[in-house]
Amino acid sequence: MISLLQLVAVLLLGWGLINLFKRIRNPNNNNQSNSDSGQVMVACSVCDTHIPESEAIRKNGKVYCSEAHAE
Numbered sequence: 001m002i003s004l005l006q007l008v009a010v011l012l013l014g015w016g017l018i019n020l021f022k023r024i025r026n027p028n029n030n031n032q033s034n035s036d037s038g039q040v041m042v043a044c045s046v047c048d049t050h051i052p053e054s055e056a057i058r059k060n061g062k063v064y065c066s067e068a069h070a071e
Contacts, residue, residue, distance in 0.1 A: 044069055 040053040044065035057064045064070040 041050045042053050042056050042063045043050050044056075045062040046064060046069040049065045051065050055065075057067060057070045059070045
């Protein structure tokens with residue numbers, strides 16, 4: 001029984017060390033997507049919903065989240 005526990009402990013230790021070395025090797029590899037990072041968010045003039053500036057609709061100097069709100 002003790003040898004089985006020792007085997008499990010060694011396997012867990014090995015698994016942990018492998019993951020540690022992977023993280024050390026690739027420190028910038030996180031699970032978050034950076035595709036939308038750094039975009040300026042703007043608020044809709046009608047409903048105050050915040051959307052990325054690239055998706056906003058501008059009309060008469062105001063910002064809108066949709067065509068329906070722009071009309």
